[in-house]
Amino acid sequence: MAKILIGPVTRENTPMAVEVSLANKVISDAKIMGRHMRGFEYMLAGLVPSDAPYFTERICGICSTAHTYASCLALEDATTHDLTKNGVLIRNIIFLGDLLQNHLRHFYLLSVPDYVHLAEEPPWLPRYTFRDRLPSAVTKRITANYFKAFEVSRDAHTLSANFGGRTPHTWSIQPGGATVQPTGEKIMRALANLRLVKEFVTGAYREDLLALVEAYPEYSEYGSRPHNYISFGLVRDPDKPSEPFLPGGAVLEGQKEAVEVTAISESIEHSWYSAAKEVEEGPFYHRSPEPDRQKPGAYSFIKAVRYKGKACEGGPIARAVLHGGYQGGNAVWNRHLARQWEAERAVELMERWINQLQENQPSYVQWESPEAGKGQGLFDAMRGPLGHWVEIAGGKIKNYTVVTPSVWNMGTRVGAENLSPLEEALIGTPIEDVENPVEIGRVVRSFDPCTACAVHVITPTRKLEPFRIV
Numbered sequence: 001m002a003k004i005l006i007g008p009v010t011r012e013n014t015p016m017a018v019e020v021s022l023a024n025k026v027i028s029d030a031k032i033m034g035r036h037m038r039g040f041e042y043m044l045a046g047l048v049p050s051d052a053p054y055f056t057e058r059i060c061g062i063c064s065t066a067h068t069y070a071s072c073l074a075l076e077d078a079t080t081h082d083l084t085k086n087g088v089l090i091r092n093i094i095f096l097g098d099l100l101q102n103h104l105r106h107f108y109l110l111s112v113p114d115y116v117h118l119a120e121e122p123p124w125l126p127r128y129t130f131r132d133r134l135p136s137a138v139t140k141r142i143t144a145n146y147f148k149a150f151e152v153s154r155d156a157h158t159l160s161a162n163f164g165g166r167t168p169h170t171w172s173i174q175p176g177g178a179t180v181q182p183t184g185e186k187i188m189r190a191l192a193n194l195r196l197v198k199e200f201v202t203g204a205y206r207e208d209l210l211a212l213v214e215a216y217p218e219y220s221e222y223g224s225r226p227h228n229y230i231s232f233g234l235v236r237d238p239d240k241p242s243e244p245f246l247p248g249g250a251v252l253e254g255q256k257e258a259v260e261v262t263a264i265s266e267s268i269e270h271s272w273y274s275a276a277k278e279v280e281e282g283p284f285y286h287r288s289p290e291p292d293r294q295k296p297g298a299y300s301f302i303k304a305v306r307y308k309g310k311a312c313e314g315g316p317i318a319r320a321v322l323h324g325g326y327q328g329g330n331a332v333w334n335r336h337l338a339r340q341w342e343a344e345r346a347v348e349l350m351e352r353w354i355n356q357l358q359e360n361q362p363s364y365v366q367w368e369s370p371e372a373g374k375g376q377g378l379f380d381a382m383r384g385p386l387g388h389w390v391e392i393a394g395g396k397i398k399n400y401t402v403v404t405p406s407v408w409n410m411g412t413r414v415g416a417e418n419l420s421p422l423e424e425a426l427i428g429t430p431i432e433d434v435e436n437p438v439e440i441g442r443v444v445r446s447f448d449p450c451t452a453c454a455v456h457v458i459t460p461t462r463k464l465e466p467f468r469i470v
Ligand code: NFE
Pocket: 013, 059, 060, 061, 062, 063, 066, 067, 381, 382, 383, 384, 386, 404, 405, 406, 407, 449, 450, 451, 452, 453, 454
């Protein structure tokens, strides 16, 4: 049986490798391989708890505010802490600005080159050979918007930096709220940035995506998988800070239910970690397993996470199913369309919330770390459910665990048959030209994968294997 290994898969947030098996030029099996080791959990043990948001937001550059938000929720959960409305509004605005820059960069910078012949020079060359099916005027327009997207995604980031001090890796999201006051000047600037982003998200982004959907109709089928989804809920409700604004939930074979955290399990069966029984169980207050690169049968530093034993997909499409009344398919274009739909909803929420900021009301309430305690921060990052779990003992972090959306979406299999969502989605995809397997990248990128979040820390002496057909 022919196999194709692509390693690294480029144009994603930190490369990983994909190996597919082909039967009659159709993908019959797929393995996603995260070949870095993150190790942030080891680094956090022994630090003072208030360091956790600063450290964990550096897990990744594209979703950093999701980590600092989730980390603060975990620390606040360890102490039963109340937040102010201003504090929640500012956190939500910072995060949604980050979500908008993510969705725009994902579409234009990472995905569009899979379908459109942009400039015929490096860094857009070399690339797989494929036919650009768009009329030349549309290719020209999308190419211009590709470059415009650099500016507009910067505007979205600037909006976050306006309240966060900087992005990525903001300063002002802290346990206790946000350490910045919403002055009239900041509010005016945020609204000005948002106007620029809104125009692009509701205009170019929507129009360009629909042009690709029309030109490449087979991607309304390729990349489909079982209808199992999960979300921990999007941001917090400014009027009820202990609750998500859009509640989380799970969908198993099309049926919605509330998430029971104790039904989440992790497996390292096929991951490069030494076996530690408690890791298979949950909840997540435990020491991380030790790396073991020689483990037989393992193929990734990403673990496997399951809900009630099922591989569940997170991200915009899961949120569209849970909150948007969406009941359609989950092929490549459905994921992209859900992301664009979510970007429009994010703009609407931000307009509302920026206008609710109160100049003279507090944004921060002093937070003190407990001597001992446990807390969990359940949140939805751009790509899906993000969980931070902290255990504090003697005023220091004893254990810290992070389970990211990309672990949900592109972890390893459990046993031989229980594949991760991205592995499931690749199976059944026809490969027209095995020398130019462009279909693989198109399915992979529809998940907006991020290996940096799922793993971390590369061994510099080890070379990544290049693309080859086995
Ligand atoms: Ni590095 Fe992240 C998001 C988190 S992981 S991008 O969204 O958490 O998938």
